[in-house]
Amino acid sequence: QVQLVESGGGLVQPGGSLRLSCAASGTIVSINVMGWYRQAPGKQRELVAAIPSGGSTNYGDSVKGRFTISRDNTKNTVYLQMNSLKPEDTAVYYCNVEGIRYYTSDYFRRKPFASWGQGTQVTVSS
Secondary structure (H helix, E strand, C coil): CCCCCCCCCEEEEECCCCCEEEEEEEEEEEEEEEEEEEECCCCCCEEEEEECCCCEEEEEEHHCCEEEEEEEEECCCCEEEEEECCCCHHHHEEEEEEEEEECCCEEEEEEEEEEEECCCCEEEEE
């Protein structure tokens, strides 16, 4: 099993900054892509940013130039630095991690996994 624990959400004024963290743990062999999605009330979940293990980062159009995604492979952790926050950034932010895990009963048996975090609320308001 793979578990994700998110932290860093909260209330911030327009123009402010927040940093989200998401730590993955469990029966992980390797991690391919780590990303952040968000869902505002009444809207579909959308990609905020993603970072693959060996490629270039990918950002949603609405956050380009303001948000930065990074990862620490030694800690299986992904970060989202959010600057110049706007009220329209208000949403529940979800971490997503995809990779390969092993079976608890047999380390040499592998399978792909895709896990979601529990979500963390980000509210941008004066």
